[in-house]
Structure formats: C-alpha cells, structure tokens
Amino acid sequence: MEGAVTRYRILAVVVGTLLVLLTIGMVLKYGPTDMPEMVAVVSPLHGFFYMVYLAGAYDLWRRTGWPLSRMAVIVLGGIVPLMTFVVERRIVQDARALGGAKAEASA
Template sequence: MDLSTASAIHRLRLVSAPEAVSFLLLLVCSVLKRTTDFNAVPVMGAIHGVLFVVFVVLWADAWRRAKWALTTAAWYFVLSVLPFGGFALERRLKRDADDAVVASRARKQDVVGA
C-alpha cells in the first residue's frame, strides 16, 4: 500500500468512530422517544444520516484504493451497521493504516538503499 491508500484508510477511520457514536445515540433517542416525551430522533437521525453517507463514500474510496477483497469490504460495511461494530472497525482500520505506512517506508528505504 502507498501513502494515498493509507490516507484513504485514515479518513475512513476518522469517520467510523463518530458514525458509531451517532448510531448508538440514535438508538438511545429512539428508546427515549417511545418511553418519554423527549424526541431528539429527527435531529439525531439527520446527524447520523449525514455521517453514514460520508462513511459510505469514504468506505468505497478506501475499498478502491486498498484493493480489499469483496469479503473484507463487505465485512467492513457490515461492521458499520452493527451497534458497536464501528468501534471494532476503527481499531482494524488503524492497524491497516499503520501497516500501510510501515510498508511504504520500507519500500522507500529499499529504493534509497539500492
């Protein structure tokens, strides 16, 4: 992986945690709407919707750049729609981005050393 791939993964990682938090908050707001007079679902729904659309766009970009297998890309997408999956996805993406940076630096050292 090169640095542009690492950047794409990093951008996806940056939005995956807030998207996961907004999903959990939306679930809480849905429960509160049905059990109390508090109704923040329209606001939280809009926030989560925007974050999810941004996530999907960045997920597609990272999939294209990283050349993930279909099963990997599908698994990453499924994690985004599970209540706590976004946090697991963020940790996995951090590992992928770190591996990409290390590989890029190793290739640069091989080129300079050759």
C-alpha cells in the same frame, strides 16, 4: 494512503458516535418516555454522515486492494451499534501495516 486512513478514521468515529446516540434516542422514543425529538435530530445527521462514511470506506478499500468481504464488514460497521469502533480499530491497524509494507517494497 495515510490520508485515506485518517479520513476513514474520523468518519468512523463520527458515524459510530451518532449511531450510539440514535440507539439511545430510539430507546427513549419507544421506551418508557416518549421523546422523539432526539431521533428527529440525530437520524438525519447519521444518515448524511453514513453516506460520507461509505465514500471514505470505498476510497480506503480501493486503495488497499482488500477483498469485497472486507468492504462488507466496513459497511456493517456503520449500521451495528458499537461495531463501528471495533471495525475502525482493526481496519486502521491493517491499513497502516499494509501501507508500511507497500512503502518498503517500493524502496
């Protein structure tokens, strides 16, 4: 399960960073400056990596056996700016604790 946690963690950081950049780009595009170039570049990248993030999140969710509500929180983490980093921190802690508990139970 550690591999799934690592994949999720990397994808969460990438998606979270791209989402922050996309938010800044949207402010620049619709704010006092008219700079749509940043949004044109970051938006497709975020969309692609968000889809990969969803696959990684599903894999982690399936392996942990968490309730569907936990998966919903993970999904929202890639949509709400800065929430990705908070959710990632909590999910990784919980998954590692669960992985340790499963390892002790099988020993």
